[in-house]
Amino acid sequence: MNFRGEEMKKRGFEIVAKYADAGLNLPQRQTKQAAGYDFEAAADFVVPSIWKQGLFKALHAIKHAAKPGEEELTAGDQALKPVLVPTGIKAYMQPDEVLMLFNRSSGPLKRRLILPNGVGIIDADYYNNPANEGEIFVQLLNYGLFDYHIKKGERIAQGIFMPYLTADDESMPKNDRAGGFGSTKK
Structure with missing residues (x-):
């Protein structure tokens, strides 16, 4: 409770302003014992197959050329770049919490879609950041043929x-989040 007697929100989801009238659903658990909240795509989106974007040429050049060309390598590298699928959702949580994004079990099995980073990490200070209001994007890579x-x-x-x-005796970071997705720079 805060000083006005109102209960403070601990964690949850909101729709970002850009999608306020888009008819989006907040993430939900699908069963009583489910740990994960399912995130939906905010719009129709195409996740291209990595095999249609020059990956074969790059692999062939690596295997058969004495020195693969820069063009083939660049095309192959670009084919392996994941896409960012918008959700239109932001998450708020306590300062000592994190929201972890995972594949749904049907993603790789039925659709050949994976999160290439394995687990997406959404920090508490990502919420309402000035760069993108804290909108959560899902990195996806399509290893299927289509x-x-x-x-x-x-x-x-x-x-x-x-x-x-x-960790014990940690030097507290002094930086505040300045940007959106992938904004932490070294």
Whole structure:
């Protein structure tokens, strides 16, 4: 409770302003014992097959050429770049919590879609950041032979809120988040 007697919100989801009138659903658990909240795509989206974008040429050049050309290598590298699928959702949580994004079990099995980073990490200070209001995007890579057409409202990932621990005698970071997705720079 805060000083006015109102209960403070601990963690949850909101729709970002850009999608306020888009008819999006907030992430939900699908069963009583489910740990993950299913995230849906905010719009129709195509996840291209890595095999249609020059990856074969790059692999062939690497295997058969004494020195593969820069063009083939660049095309192959670009083919392996994931796409960012918008969800239109932001998450708020306590300062000592994180939202972890995972594949849904049907993603690789039925659709050949994976999160190439394995687990997406959404920090508490990502919420309402000035760069993108904290909108959560799901990185996806399509290793299937066909492009995959995601429909608006299709469930594409699941998120689990987790507490985290910090190390003893840690020097407290002095930086505040300045940007959106992938903004932490070294």
